[in-house]
Amino acid sequence: MAWIVLIVSGVLEAVWATALGRSDGFSRLAPTLVFAVAITASMIGLAYAMRTLPIGTAYAVWVGIGAALTVVFAMLTGTEPASLLKVLFLTMIVGGVIGLKLST
Secondary structure (H helix, E strand, C coil): CHHHHHHHHHHHHHHHHHHHHHCCCCCCHHHHHHHHHHHHHHHHHHHHHCCCCCHHHHHHHHHHHHHHHHHHHHHHHCCCCCCHHHHHHHHHHHHHHHHHHHHC
């Protein structure tokens, strides 16, 4: 169960990071509200997962999922250019996350 919560929390990290960027310094209401809800839920989920998973592993997986999804979303929406090197390095991040899961 902790792994499922951690994965959902990682997805929520990407949501709050994207909302933070779109909030324009917290001057736009809707992205600011999405940011507040998503960061709260993401942190609660991370804290829950860390009750049973090793802290270093949980944090690395949470950050890896959030960072990878944030970049992928930005590339898909055209706010960040895509490149072969970015895709390669994102694949390496995902591989590292999977490796951490398999090693615990």
